[in-house]
Amino acid sequence: MAMDERKFRILQAIIDDYILTAVPVGSRTISKKYDMGLSSATIRNEMSDLEELGYLDQPHVSAGRVPSAKAYRLYVDQLLRAGKLRSDSEQMVKAHFLGRMRQMEDVIDHAAQVLSTLTNYTAVVLPPTGSQPRIRNIQLVSVSDTAALVVIVTDAGIVRDAVIRVSEELDSDSLYSISRTLTQELNGRTLSEAVEQIPQLMARMQAQSELLTGLGTVLNEQGEAVKPRVAIGGTSNMLSYPEYSDMEKARSFLSLMETRDRLADIISQKGEMSFTVRIGPETGVPEMADCSIVTATYTTGNGQQGTIGVIGPTRMQYSRVLSIMNTMGQQLSELFGMGDDEPLKLE
Amino acid sequence: MAMDERKFRILQAIIDDYILTAVPVGSRTISKKYDMGLSSATIRNEMSDLEELGYLDQPHVSAGRVPSAKAYRLYVDQLLRAGKLRSDSEQMVKAHFLGRMRQMEDVIDHAAQVLSTLTNYTAVVLPPTGSQPRIRNIQLVSVSDTAALVVIVTDAGIVRDAVIRVSEELDSDSLYSISRTLTQELNGRTLSEAVEQIPQLMARMQAQSELLTGLGTVLNEQGEAVKPRVAIGGTSNMLSYPEYSDMEKARSFLSLMETRDRLADIISQKGEMSFTVRIGPETGVPEMADCSIVTATYTTGNGQQGTIGVIGPTRMQYSRVLSIMNTMGQQLSELFGMGDDEPLKLE
DNA sequence: GTTAGCACTCGTTCGAGGTGAGTGCTAACA
DNA sequence: TGTTAGCACTCACCTCGAACGAGTGCTAAC
Numbered sequence: 001m002a003m004d005e006r007k008f009r010i011l012q013a014i015i016d017d018y019i020l021t022a023v024p025v026g027s028r029t030i031s032k033k034y035d036m037g038l039s040s041a042t043i044r045n046e047m048s049d050l051e052e053l054g055y056l057d058q059p060h061v062s063a064g065r066v067p068s069a070k071a072y073r074l075y076v077d078q079l080l081r082a083g084k085l086r087s088d089s090e091q092m093v094k095a096h097f098l099g100r101m102r103q104m105e106d107v108i109d110h111a112a113q114v115l116s117t118l119t120n121y122t123a124v125v126l127p128p129t130g131s132q133p134r135i136r137n138i139q140l141v142s143v144s145d146t147a148a149l150v151v152i153v154t155d156a157g158i159v160r161d162a163v164i165r166v167s168e169e170l171d172s173d174s175l176y177s178i179s180r181t182l183t184q185e186l187n188g189r190t191l192s193e194a195v196e197q198i199p200q201l202m203a204r205m206q207a208q209s210e211l212l213t214g215l216g217t218v219l220n221e222q223g224e225a226v227k228p229r230v231a232i233g234g235t236s237n238m239l240s241y242p243e244y245s246d247m248e249k250a251r252s253f254l255s256l257m258e259t260r261d262r263l264a265d266i267i268s269q270k271g272e273m274s275f276t277v278r279i280g281p282e283t284g285v286p287e288m289a290d291c292s293i294v295t296a297t298y299t300t301g302n303g304q305q306g307t308i309g310v311i312g313p314t315r316m317q318y319s320r321v322l323s324i325m326n327t328m329g330q331q332l333s334e335l336f337g338m339g340d341d342e343p344l345k346l347e
Numbered sequence: 348m349a350m351d352e353r354k355f356r357i358l359q360a361i362i363d364d365y366i367l368t369a370v371p372v373g374s375r376t377i378s379k380k381y382d383m384g385l386s387s388a389t390i391r392n393e394m395s396d397l398e399e400l401g402y403l404d405q406p407h408v409s410a411g412r413v414p415s416a417k418a419y420r421l422y423v424d425q426l427l428r429a430g431k432l433r434s435d436s437e438q439m440v441k442a443h444f445l446g447r448m449r450q451m452e453d454v455i456d457h458a459a460q461v462l463s464t465l466t467n468y469t470a471v472v473l474p475p476t477g478s479q480p481r482i483r484n485i486q487l488v489s490v491s492d493t494a495a496l497v498v499i500v501t502d503a504g505i506v507r508d509a510v511i512r513v514s515e516e517l518d519s520d521s522l523y524s525i526s527r528t529l530t531q532e533l534n535g536r537t538l539s540e541a542v543e544q545i546p547q548l549m550a551r552m553q554a555q556s557e558l559l560t561g562l563g564t565v566l567n568e569q570g571e572a573v574k575p576r577v578a579i580g581g582t583s584n585m586l587s588y589p590e591y592s593d594m595e596k597a598r599s600f601l602s603l604m605e606t607r608d609r610l611a612d613i614i615s616q617k618g619e620m621s622f623t624v625r626i627g628p629e630t631g632v633p634e635m636a637d638c639s640i641v642t643a644t645y646t647t648g649n650g651q652q653g654t655i656g657v658i659g660p661t662r663m664q665y666s667r668v669l670s671i672m673n674t675m676g677q678q679l680s681e682l683f684g685m686g687d688d689e690p691l692k693l694e
Numbered sequence: 695g696t697t698a699g700c701a702c703t704c705g706t707t708c709g710a711g712g713t714g715a716g717t718g719c720t721a722a723c724a
Numbered sequence: 725t726g727t728t729a730g731c732a733c734t735c736a737c738c739t740c741g742a743a744c745g746a747g748t749g750c751t752a753a754c
Contacts, residue, residue, distance in 0.1 A: 026716050039728050044717070062716050062735045139484050139500055151500050153486055235582075236601035239594060247586060250597070254583035301494075373747050386697050391748070409704045409747050 001049055010036065010046050011055055015067045015075050019315045022242050024064035069280040069314065072292065076277045076318050089320070092118055093327040108231040111308065111332060116234025118324050121312035122257065123233040124267045128304035128336060135189055138182040140164075140175040140211075148175055148211070150218055154191075162221070164214035178208060182215075195219045230264045232257060243290055243313040256287045267309040269295045274329075275322060280314050292316045298329040300336035308332065348396055357383065357393050358402055362414045362422050366662045369589050371411035416627040416661065419639070423624045423665050436667070439465055440674040455578040458655065458679060463581025465671050468659035469604065470580045471614045475651035475683060479537035485529040487511075487522040487558075495522055495558065497565055501538075509568070511561035525555060529562075542566045577611045579604055590637055590660040603634045614656040616642045621676075622669060627661045639663045645676040647683035655679065 013034040017025045027043040030036065036043070047065055050056045055074065056065040067075075096114040108125045115123035133154035140148045147165045185201060186194045198216040202209050235257045244250045257263060266285055269276055278284075278293045285291075294316070295309040308328055310321050360381040364372045374390040377383065383390065394412050397403045402421065403412040414422075443461040455472050462470035480501035487495045494512045532548060533541045545563040549556050582604045591597045604610060613632055616623055625631075625640045632638075641663070642656040655675060657668050 024716090028716075040716095041728050041730090042726085045727090048718080058717090060735065061718090062714095062733085064716065137486050137498075139486060149500070151484075151486075151498065153496070153498050234605070236598050236605060239598045239601065245594060247592060247594075247597075250594075251583050251586045254586065254601075258580070258583060371747090375747075387747095388697050388699090389695085392696090395749080405748090407704065408749095409702085409745095411747065 001052070003053065007046055007050055007053075010043060011050055011067070011071060012075065014047075014050075014056065014065060015071060015315075018067055019317055022313075022315060024059055024066050026064035029064070067315070069282065072279045072314055072318075073282075076279070079318055079322065080275060080277070089118070089323040090327045093324060093331055097328070097331050105229065105231075107332070107335060108229070109233075111328065112231035112233035114233075115308060115310060115324070115328055116237055119310050119312070119317075119321050120234070120237050120240075121310050121316065121321065122235050122238050124263060124307075124309040124311065125231045125233075126264060126268055126307040126309075127228050127231075128298075128300045128306035129228055133190065135183075135186045135191065135194055138179060138186060138215075140179045140182075145169050150215060152191075152219075162218045164211060164218065166210040166214065168210065170211075178205070178211070181205065191219050228264060230260050230267070232260075232263070238312075241313050243315075252287045253291075256285070266293070267295060267307055269297060269307045269309075273297075275325070277318065277322075290314050292318075294318070294321050294325060296325045296329045298332040298336070300333070306332065306336075348399070350400065354393055354397055354400075357390060358397055358414070358418060359422065361394075361397075361403065361412060362418060362662075365414055366664055369660075369662060371406055371413050373411035376411070414662070416629065419626045419661055419665075420629075423626065426665055426669065427622065427624075436465070436670040437674045440671060440678055444675070444678050452576065452578075454679075454682060455576070456580075458675065459578035459580035461580075462655060462657060462671070462675055463584055466657050466659070466664075466668050467581070467584050467587075468657050468663065468668070469582050469585050471610060471654075471656040471658065472578045472580075473611060473615055473654040473656075474575050474578075475645075475647045475653040476575055479539065482530075482533045482536055482538065482541055485526060485533060485562075487526045487529075492516050497562060499538075499566075509565045511558060511565065513557040513561065515557065517558075525552070525558070528552065538566050575611060577607045577614070579607075579610070585658075585660075588660050590662075599634045600638075603632070613640070614642060614654055616644060616654045616656075620644075622672070624665065624669075637661050639665075641665070641668050641672060643672045643676045645679040645683070647680070653679065653683075 010030060013030050013036070014025050017029060017033065027040040027047055030043050030047075031038055031040040047056060050071075051058060051065065055068055055071040057068050058065055093114065096118065097111070105127075108127050112123045112125040115125065135152060135154055137151075137153040139151045139153075146167060146169065147163055148170055149163055182201075186197060189197065195216055198212055198219075202212050205212065235254060238244050238253060239250055244253065266283070266288075274296060276293075276295045278295075280288075280290055280292065283289075283291060283293050288311070290313060291311055292314045293309055293311050295307055297305050297307055299305055308325060310316075310325060312321070357377060360377050360383070361372050364376060364380065374387040374394055377390050377394075378385055378387040394403060397418075398405060398412065402415055402418040404415050405412055440461065443465065444458070452474075455474050459470045459472040462472065482499060482501055484498075484500040486498040486500075493514060493516065494510055495517055497509055497511055529548075533544060536544065542563055545559055545566075549559050552559065582601060585591050585600060586597055591600065613630070613635075621643060623640075623642045625642075627635075627637055627639065630636075630638060630640050635658070637660060638658055639661045640656055640658050642654055644652050644654055646652055655672060657663075657672060659668070
C-alpha cells in the first residue's frame with residue numbers, strides 16, 4: 001500500500017482542518033466539509049491506511065485522527081516545493097514594519113514584535129553575525145577618576161561597552177590620546193588579533209599597563225561572547241493555543257524563552273538554506289516536543305547573516321508563516337543594506 | 348470596636364499562613380498551628396471582628412478568611428517601621444551576583460535574573476537615568492558606501508548607535524575627520540544642546556549637510572527616547588502560583604510584561620523613598636489587581652537613579668523580598684560606583 | 695471573656711448513567 | 725474491485741446527586 005493522490009488530498013484536508021481547530025478530525029468532517037465526493041466510510045478506510053503509513057495518530061480509539069510529525073513534514077515539503085508563497089503578506093509586513101528604526105537593537109526588537117503580531121506565534125530574531133568582526137574604533141571615556149568606559153565599534157555595527165577600573169587616576173586628555181593610539185594600532189584587526197597585540201602595545205605604552213590589561217580582558221570576553229542579543233516577541237501568544245493550556249507545559253516553555261543563550265542556539269541556523277522547518281521532535285528540544293520552529297535567514301550588506309524564527313504549535317499555519325517570514329527576511333535584508341533594488345528611504 | 352494587640356497577632360498569623368499556603372485560613376488552623384492559647388471559637392469571634400474592620404475577606408460563607416489589601420498594607424507598614432530586614436539575604440545576593448559583568452546592560456539583565464531567582468517572583472530592573480546625559484564622543488563608522496553608523500558615547504555610559512544614510516559616497520578617512528570635528532564641537536553638551544548646534548556646524552562644514560541633517564534627527568530621537576531598556580527576569584515564575592492558574596489572567600500578565608514601555612512606567616519610581624510597596628489595587632494597573640509591586644532605588648556614582656522592582660502575588664513574602672531588594676540595591680549602587688565603602692573588585 | 699457544642703452552609707470529590715462522536719467490520723451494491 | 729450503508733462497539737465528556745468535610749455563627753455553660 002502506498003501513498004496515492006487521493007490519500008494525499010485527504011491527508012491535506014485533515015491537516016488543514018486540524019490546524020484550524022486543534023481537535024482530532026473524524027471521517028465525517030472530511031467527507032462533509034471538504035467535498036471529496038466520497039462517503040465517510042471510504043474516508044475511514046483511507047484514514048486507516050494513512051494511520052498505518054504513519055501519517056496519522058489516534059489519541060484514543062473513538063476519537064478522530066491527528067496528523068503526525070511525519071504528516072506535517074510531508075505537508076511542509078510540498079509547500080516549500082511548490083514555492084508559491086502567498087504574496088498578500090507583503091503589504092501586511094510593510095504596513096507594520098516601518099517608522100523610525102535606526103538603532104540596530106530597535107530593528108531587531110521591532111522585527112520580533114511585528115513577526116509575532118502578524119503570525120500570532122512567538123517570534124525570535126537574531127542580529128546579523130558573521131566572520132569575526134573587525135575593529136573600527138576604540139574609545140576610552142572617563143567615567144570616574146579610576147574608571148574608564150571602553151567602547152568598541154566594529155564593522156559589524158556592533159558596539160560593545162565595558163568598564164575598566166584602574167588604580168591610577170585617569171584624565172580625559174590622556175584617555176583621548178590613548179584612544180587615538182589604540183584605534184590606529186588596532187583598526188582593521190579582529191578582536192582576537194587585537195588581544196595578541198596587547199603585549200606589544202604594553203611595551204610601547206608602559207604607563208598604561210593596567211589599562212591595557214583591562215582592555216585585553218574586555219576584548220577577550222567580547223570575542224568569546226558569541227551570545228548575540230536575541231529579540232523575542234509574543235511569548236504570551238503561545239498561551240492562547242490549547243496545546244499550552246497545561247500550566248506545567250506553559251511554564252517550561254516560558255522558562256526556555258527566558259534563557260536567551262539556549263534559545264539563540266536553538267534558533268541560530270547554520271548553512272545556506274533560506275528556510276528551515278523543524279517539526280516536533282525534529283527540534284531536538286524536549287520542551288518543544290509539540291512545537292515547530294520555522295527559521296529563515298537574512299543577509300546584510302557586508303555579507304553577515306542573521307536569523308529570524310517563529311515558534312508555534314506543530315499545527316502551525318505553515319503557509320502563512322512561511323510567507324510572512326519570507327517578506328520579513330527581505331525587509332530586514334533591505335534595511336541592513338542588502339536588497340539593492342530599493343534602498344529604504346529615511347522617512 | 349478597635350484593633351487591639353491580640354487582633355493584630357491573629358491577623359499576622361493569618362497573613363503568614365496565607366502567604367505560605369494560598370488557601371483561605373480557618374479559625375482552627377490558627378488556634379492549632381500558631382499556639383495562641385485560644386480556642387478556635389475565640390479566634391472565630393476575633394476573625395469576625397477583623398472582617399468587619401475590613402482586614403479579612405471571606406470568599407464564601409463556609410470557607411476560611413483571606414487577608415484583604417488593607418491587611419497587607421498594615422502588615423507591610425509594620426514591617427517597614429520595624430525596619431529590621433533579615434540580613435541573611437546578603438550572602439545569597441553576593442553569592443549569585445558576581446562574576447564578569449562589565450557591560451552596563453549585562454549588569455541590568457543579570458540583576459533582574461538574580462532578583463527573580465532569589466525571590467521566585469518576577470523581577471524588573473531599570474537602568475540608571477537622571478539629568479540629560481552629556482556627549483563625550485561621537486564616532487562615525489562607515490558601514491557601506493552610502494551609510495554610516497553613528498555611535499554616541501555619553502557620560503552616562505549609555506551608548507546609542509544609529510545608521511545614517513546619505514546619497515554621496517563616504518570614505519573612512521573623511522568620516523574619521525568629521526568624527527573628530529563633531530566630538531570637539533559637541534563634547535560636553537547635552538543631546539538637545541547638540542541639536543541646536545547642528546545649523547552652525549552645517550554652515551561650517553557645507554559638504555556634509557546631508558550627513559549632519561541625519562545626525563540631527565538621530566540626536567533628536569535619542570533625546571526623546573526616554574524609554575530606558577528594562578530588564579526582566581522570571582516572568583515564568585508567576586505561573587507557579589495558584590493565583591495565576593487561570594490562563595486568561597496569566598496571558599494578560601505576560602502581555603503586560605512584553606510591553607516594556609508600559610512596564611517601565613509602572614515600575615519607575617519617583618521621589619526619594621527607598622522602598623515602595625504597592626498592593627493590589629494600589630498598583631493602579633487593572634491587570635495587576637491581585638499583584639503587589641515592590642520597588643527600590645539604587646544610585647550611581649554620578650547621582651543618577653535606577654529602580655529595581657519585584658512583582659508577585661499580593662500574598663508575597665514581603666519580608667524576604669524587602670530584605671533581598673535591600674541588599675541588591677546596595678550591590679548595584681556599589682557596582683555603579685556609589686557605595687564608597689567597598690568598590691567592587693574586578694575578578 | 696472564653697469555650698464547648700451544634701446546626702448549617704457550601705465547595706469539593708466521586709461514581710453512575712447518559713450522550714455522542716467516531717471507529718472497525720461486514721455485507722450489499724455498482 | 726472499489727464504494728457505501730448499516731451496525732455494534734468504544735470511550736471521552738457531561739451531568740447529576742450523594743457523601744464529605746472544612747469552616748462558620750450562634751447559643752449556652754463555665
